[in-house]
Amino acid sequence: MRPTDFAPLWPGSNGAPLPCTLQHAFRSRGSGGRAAADPGGPSPAGALTTPSAGEAPPSPAPAIPPTEDPMLNSALDRLSVITQVDTGPPTAMKLDALWLRLRQEAREAYAHAPMLAPLFVDSIINQPSLEAAAFHRIAARLKNDVVGLGIIIDAFNRAVADCPQISEDLRTDLSAVVDRDPACERFIEPFLYFKGFHAIQTHRLAHWLWHHDERDFSLYLQSRSSDVFQTDIHPAARFGRGVFLDHATGLVVGETAVVEDDVCLLQNVTLGGTGKESGDRHPKIRKGVLIGAGAKILGNIEVGAGARVAAGSVVLRPVGPGETVAGVPAKVVNRAPNVPVEEQILNDLLYDSFVYTI
Numbered sequence: 001m002r003p004t005d006f007a008p009l010w011p012g013s014n015g016a017p018l019p020c021t022l023q024h025a026f027r028s029r030g031s032g033g034r035a036a037a038d039p040g041g042p043s044p045a046g047a048l049t050t051p052s053a054g055e056a057p058p059s060p061a062p063a064i065p066p067t068e069d070p071m072l073n074s075a076l077d078r079l080s081v082i083t084q085v086d087t088g089p090p091t092a093m094k095l096d097a098l099w100l101r102l103r104q105e106a107r108e109a110y111a112h113a114p115m116l117a118p119l120f121v122d123s124i125i126n127q128p129s130l131e132a133a134a135f136h137r138i139a140a141r142l143k144n145d146v147v148g149l150g151i152i153i154d155a156f157n158r159a160v161a162d163c164p165q166i167s168e169d170l171r172t173d174l175s176a177v178v179d180r181d182p183a184c185e186r187f188i189e190p191f192l193y194f195k196g197f198h199a200i201q202t203h204r205l206a207h208w209l210w211h212h213d214e215r216d217f218s219l220y221l222q223s224r225s226s227d228v229f230q231t232d233i234h235p236a237a238r239f240g241r242g243v244f245l246d247h248a249t250g251l252v253v254g255e256t257a258v259v260e261d262d263v264c265l266l267q268n269v270t271l272g273g274t275g276k277e278s279g280d281r282h283p284k285i286r287k288g289v290l291i292g293a294g295a296k297i298l299g300n301i302e303v304g305a306g307a308r309v310a311a312g313s314v315v316l317r318p319v320g321p322g323e324t325v326a327g328v329p330a331k332v333v334n335r336a337p338n339v340p341v342e343e344q345i346l347n348d349l350l351y352d353s354f355v356y357t358i
C-alpha cells in the first residue's frame with residue numbers, strides 16, 4: 001500500500017484539494033514528509049555543462065537545511081518554490097512542483113551516476129520546463145536521419161500550444177506510473193527510461209496531428225513509435241488521462257478503440273477488431289480497468305469501469321463493471337463486491353442472452 005497522506009508543496013494557496021491524479025505528483029516519498037524542491041536550480045549565469053571524461057561531477061544541489069519546526073520547514077519549502085517559480089497563477093505554481101521534484105531527482109541521480117551526465121543534464125537540468133524536458137527526451141528517442149529532433153519538438157510545441165490538455169495529460173500519466181508501478185520509486189524513472197510513458201506521449205502528439213490535417217506526420221509517428229517503443233497505436237485511438245502502459249512491448253491498439261482515464265495496459269495487449277466488422281469495430285475500455293499481459297480484447301465490446309482482464313485472456317464478450325475475467329474465451333472469475341446487485345444481474349442476463357442467441 002502506498003501512503004496517501006502527504007502535504008501539498010503549496011499549502012494554503014487557495015485551500016482547494018488537487019485532483020486525485022495530480023495529488024500523487026506532490027506526494028513526498030521517503031523523506032519524512034518534506035517535499036523536495038530544487039533550491040539549486042539553474043542560475044542566471046546559465047546552464048550546467050556536461051563534464052568531460054574523468055572530470056568530477058558537481059556536488060548535489062545545496063538544500064535548505066531542515067529544522068525541528070514542521071511549520072518552518074513547510075514555509076522553507078514554499079520559499080524554495082517561490083524563488084524558482086515567480087510567475088503564473090497559483091495553479092501553475094502547484095503544477096511546477098512536479099518539475100522541481102524532477103529536477104531534484106536529476107541532480108541526485110547525476111551525483112550517483114556521473115557517467116550518465118549527458119542524460120540528466122541535456123534532458124532535465126538544462127531544460128526550462130517539464131514540457132520542454134519531456135518533449136526533448138521523447139524526441140531524442142524518436143529522431144532519426146529522416147525526421148530530426150527539432151521537427152519533433154516543434155510538433156510537440158505546436159500541439160501543446162493548441163491543446164494545453166496534452167501538458168496536463170503528460171503530468172497525470174507520469175504520476176500514474178509512479179503511483180501504480182511497484183517497481184518505480186522516482187519520477188525520473190518513467191521520465192527518462194520507461195518506453196510506455198514515452199509511447200503514450202508520442203501517441204498524444206500523433207492523435208493531435210491526426211485531427212489537424214497532418215495525417216502523414218501522425219502515421220509516421222505511429223510507425224516510428226512502433227520501431228522505437230514496440231507499441232503500435234493507431235493515431236485516431238482515443239485515450240483518457242492517467243494511462244499507464246506497463247512495459248508496453250507489443251501493445252496494439254486499433255483505430256476506433258477508446259481507453260478511458262486511469263487504465264493500466266500491460267505488455268502484448270491487443271485492443272483489436274474481430275476482422276468481421278467495419279466502422280466502429282474496436283473495444284471501449286472504461287475508467288480504471290486493468291488489462292493483464294498478453295490479453296486480447298476483440299471487437300466493439302465494452303470492458304466496464306474497474307474491471308480486470310487476466311493475463312493471457314481472449315475477451316470476445318462485454319465485461320461488466322468490476323468484473324474479473326480470465327481464460328480463452330474469457331469467463332467471469334470474480335466480481336468486485338461494491339458493484340450493485342442489480343447491475344450484476346443485468347450483466348449476467350446480457351451475457352447469457354448473447355451466449356444463447358449465437
Ligand SMILES: CC(C)(COP(=O)(O)OP(=O)(O)OC[C@H]1O[C@@H](n2cnc3c(N)ncnc32)[C@H](O)[C@@H]1OP(=O)(O)O)[C@@H](O)C(=O)NCCC(=O)NCCS
Pocket residue numbers: 266291292293294308309310311312313324325326327333334
Ligand atoms: C486476474 C488477476 C488480476 C487476478 O484476479 P483475482 O480476482 O485475484 O483472481 P484469483 O487469483 O482469485 O483467481 C480467480 C480464478 O481465476 C483463475 N485465473 C487467474 N488468473 C488467470 C489467468 N491469467 N488465466 C487463467 N485463469 C486465471 C485462477 O486460477 C482462479 O481460478 P479458480 O477459481 O478455478 O481457482 C491476475 O491473475 C492477473 O492475471 N493479473 C495480470 C497481471 C499481469 O499481467 N502481470 C504481468 C506482469 S509483467
